[in-house]
Amino acid sequence: MQYAPKEEIDARIAKVKVLMKKASLDGAFFHYKIDYYYLSGTMQDSLLFLPVDDEPVLFVKREISRARRESPIGQIMPMRSVKEIPGHLKPMKKIGMQLDVVPYNDVVKFQELFGNAEFINVSPLTKEVRKFKSPFEIALMEKAAEIQKKVYALVPELLREGMTEIELGGMLEARAKAMGHEGLLRVRSLNYEAYTWHVLSGRTGSIVSQSDSPMGGLGLSPAFPVGASMKKIKRNEPVLVDFGICYHGYQVDQTRMYAIGKMPDLFSKAFEACREIHYRVLDKALEGLTSKELFEYSKQLADRLGYGEYYLGFKPHKVRFLAHGIGIELAEFPYIAATHTYPIEEGMVFAIEPKMVFPRKGACGIENTIIMEKGRYRVLTDNDEDIITV
């Protein structure tokens, strides 16, 4: 088990503090664990307090001895309730909290504790810092990609006619876990739950669901209406395997295409178009285009290649992003999307996923997790990209 070193945590905190100063925050409470993990190194049940001009304090409900082992934060103290937050905290006028995710009732408790203070959403600040990955983070993502590579190498071995989508998804997941995959993917959302078993075959690839994805899949029931289903995988139909791996909280995401027998021409041709879009957009990213420009460019490419109607879903279910940043959340900055205006820069990591969806027929596409380096990009999920038929 690997813990985040002190220098890593210190550097992250320093970056957030710079943005807090800019936003005139006196301090911030991190109550949602994704960000306090990022800033402290532990996911024990805690609350991180970050004063803008003082040392951080980690209040731990359970389990404090593990928190002390996992986190290099200097002040780690027990806490059972927010009411126990020491009264000697300096008076604050502007306090940051993760207002996008922390429940209303929890925020109100803090507002009552800090009478006249104004509460500001601090999440945009951590999201901005987390947009760039450190060498420590990249090393963990490389490790996740290694597991990913071994998992995808198993698909041709496991895939057989008549097995259900969920059977394949479950087997891949079991093998991934045995190699250190944490099983859960994480998204910053009240209602959306991420999952690793996104295995779609033939027609289920064209089924849309609650998720902001061009293809949702059928899922197993109305209670979990996304991802792999009880549909049996047949010969000569596209099998899309979109599988995420999580290692020490760091995720990588990848999609590859398979077929038993032969991949129908419709999908093998569309797949080539996806691959072309994938690499041409990356080349353009190196030229310094903004997120929005890259997205528009990809749409023009899809149009020119004759796939405009099917690119990133069909109407009215098209999605408005081609890539999502990835790290300790499955979807974070940077995006390559219709409404994002920043450039794609060195140190950013994202999953780019051009996909085509054909109504009532199915879907195909490719996805890789990419890191932007000085003057080049690197494919973290660098295993075989060709369609594999068994």
Add this chain to the structure above:
Amino acid sequence: MQYAPKEEIDARIAKVKVLMKKASLDGAFFHYKIDYYYLSGTMQDSLLFLPVDDEPVLFVKREISRARRESPIGQIMPMRSVKEIPGHLKPMKKIGMQLDVVPYNDVVKFQELFGNAEFINVSPLTKEVRKFKSPFEIALMEKAAEIQKKVYALVPELLREGMTEIELGGMLEARAKAMGHEGLLRVRSLNYEAYTWHVLSGRTGSIVSQSDSPMGGLGLSPAFPVGASMKKIKRNEPVLVDFGICYHGYQVDQTRMYAIGKMPDLFSKAFEACREIHYRVLDKALEGLTSKELFEYSKQLADRLGYGEYYLGFKPHKVRFLAHGIGIELAEFPYIAATHTYPIEEGMVFAIEPKMVFPRKGACGIENTIIMEKGRYRVLTDNDEDIITV
């Protein structure tokens, strides 16, 4: 795939409306999907509006055609943003929202839309209704228990010396999924994530973590510090398999004990004490004792049997519940716990889990999902309870 029938949804809504009237609510918005699934039958990305004296309206962001298939609600309309909620909704003074789970910023948007209205937490109302299960719900839980039974029957076949905890957990999960298990368990919490792979062996059974459980396990990293780990399972040590199954959103929970070779006496004797507490508490529940009285009774029993120090964890990590209600959430009403004062009644379903934890040595225990019926209780997870050695 099974959809909730109209009569089922109508009956649930009618019960919630009775409580809404009592609380003088004019209407309520259900934004968190666990409860809108309960009240509508769909988990598509939606918002359920329930006026106290009118028909419900389901506003759907994505995907409306699936929502219409899955839900018997009469009025299902598209919505892209809360700002689109029709202005012709009657003026309301008191509005219910799930203030315990909906993020602060989302609630504020609603407050802005409904200027002078007072917002009240509606979650206690649905929790109260969900405390009692209908025959439709029980049938789904029985189906989950059937899958559960087959999964546990696999343990002796799969368990072997030298495999890691996570390897076993992952295999069980893969087999469960192939039978319809949805992979995710659900809890009403910002930071706690439920998971199915709670396989602890020997010393990891005594490791405490962020979860409100007597034994948290080691987990795979500081980013997921609970449940099965990379520890290898050895001969002659206790192997605790606590595995949840989710079918159509309905969960059952169960714990059984295994050993390769021989179970050490410490654990086999403590296991018998757990089993005695389990059944004696259930007998007492039939006599009409309250939750709190049952919890106290179980503690006295543990003391008398000589296990007071280890019962439900060791100090300072003891938990204060013996049973948790279960259904579409892994932990819901009723609890058998130190602070709950209601009796355990007909129609309630809960998982009872007396467990003993020995510092630095490990844990053992038993857990079953129980339904209270007229004058008796029934064990839903009714497979072999003895310690199994392989």
